[in-house]
Amino acid sequence: MAGLTTFRGKAAGMDRVNVDTDQIIPKQFLKRIEKTGFGQYLFYDWRFKQDGSPNPDFELNRPENEGVSILVANENFGCGSSREHAPWALLDYGFKVIIAPSFADIFHQNCLKNGMLPVVLKEQEIKYLLDKTKNQSHELTVSIESKTVTDADGFSASFEIHPYWQNMLMNGWDEIELTLQMEDSIKKYEESVQ
């Protein structure tokens, strides 16, 4: 994972509530044993029609949303099953940042662990962004360093991120490596509960 301090990209709006991981990546695509290649199945049931052709009404299929890397979503995004295939699919599709008023817990964790940034903003801020991304292309700048989302029209919103994850994302670190350095503490714990 490469480090990420500031990110600029095109945002797509997805004004739906309770988007669950079954929708993000339907279960028939979970059978792969690799981490990559899931992007083609992202939002499959919404993105494609029964006959497999793209559904022109679906948000991400609109011409202005080509090459998007930021998703502006609504309440409780990523609820449901804990499948990590959901962030893998979003990442593989090209998303680096997901912005929503709230996320499901496990999904939120899974994003961070895969180097994708989940940003919680206030409802009015989300409303603004959903408005701005409606039927038009809109660019956002997300700074992990200063914890802000800004656009060229003067919009600026700040968000919270645990310093631990802020560090991890900015440096692109592998969490397991860090933990393995704690071997002494883990051993000590194991001995103490024997």
Added chain:
Amino acid sequence: MGKTIIEKLWENHVVHREEGKPDLLYIDLHLVHEVTSPQAFSGLRLKNRSVRRPDRTFATMDHNVPTVNRFNITDPIANNQMETLRNNCEEFGITLADINSPEQGIVHVIGPELGLTQPGMTIVCGDSHTSTHGAFGSLAFGIGTSEVEHVLATQTLWQSKPRTLKVQIDGELGQGVLAKDVILYVLSKYGVNFGTGHIIEFCGNVIRQMSMEERMTVCNMSIEGGAKAGLIAPDDTTIEYLRGRKYAPADAELEALAEKWKALASDEDAQYNKEVYIDGSEIAPMVSWGTNPGQTAPVTGRIPYLSECTSENDQRAVESALAYMGLSEGQNISDIKVQKVFIGSCTNSRLEDLRMAAEVAKGQKVHEDVQAIVVPGSQKVKMMAEQEGLHKIFLDAGFEWRESGCSMCLSMNADIVPAGEHCASTSNRNFEGRQGSGARTHLVSPAMAAAAAVNGCFVDVRRMTGAEAVH
């Protein structure tokens, strides 16, 4: 100030604590299945890492095993996943309840059944319904595949302490009202978000009077309320359940541990971040009508009118659910016809669940428009049910009696609900497409599912003859 059981369990497992970081928690038991583990094992291999505690890791196959003939795996990708798990377990020295093992079954059914699940433990699995194991007074939660890899390599996880939520259910449950109805009622009342960022402790005399199997049903669905986990303090019911199980402590060791475990109960003066009180006597048999488990109503009730929605988002959620489900606002629950019935899943596939369904099915016939399948949670459950003759009751009534696995809970195998059909299901999720593309899921208790199978629509199980036997 006293502590909640949640805080006690947490503190007991902190390996390392440092300002500005989540806590490093020790994991006592790690359950593994074929779908969420392959990428974790390949991650280990890539970095030349080993499994730190194979003795605290236990694997099974459940998500995509066929339930008609479990040895006939026609899907090459499913086969590949199972084969991969088999090889990984062998390479890393992990015990596996393989497809041909008498211990095979749904990961959340076999953990408790084998006595692997014990009070006071931290338990994780790459599956969100790991919360099931909280019924034993353990801190059990679902994790993603990166975390699976992390636990395999280090036997620990970095975790931020969640908030605590008390859900107290007092009063008496009416006849025919089961644990599934209790949790569906909680979700219908408080929604699918009320537990977000929290761990729930379920308590109150309704919970105390429940068997372990019923408690597992309740904890299983805490995740459906957005909670990280749900748990119930261990008591004598818990200890009795553990007695004689393969991996559970026995004799003097069990007695000694029993005292320790019971002391985990929340202190009288413990404070929670949030508290919810429910009167159990208000609960009726429940049926979900929408596309999230909170969109649920009593069988005697109706789907809400759009005008009754409390927010714009709520209204939109109801609208899109009704469109998907092919139902209309204000429609009576008892008017919904079903074409499929699924009795199974880690929510309701244990022996007691099958008994309750059999009680209703006994001497009846499955409605001619309905296909009904019963999928025991494990090979053990299947065997015990057959010893009691439950399979005969089901078969005589026209139900199909299957092999153990997740089956129609998420339809990764061949058990799929066709588009447009309504399924009365004892599983835990009614999301769009969960049981098949276009499938319309209604979450119910095992007794209500059996009643729907017989009647071809939802009926109040309390009104059916013989239902007195369903407690």
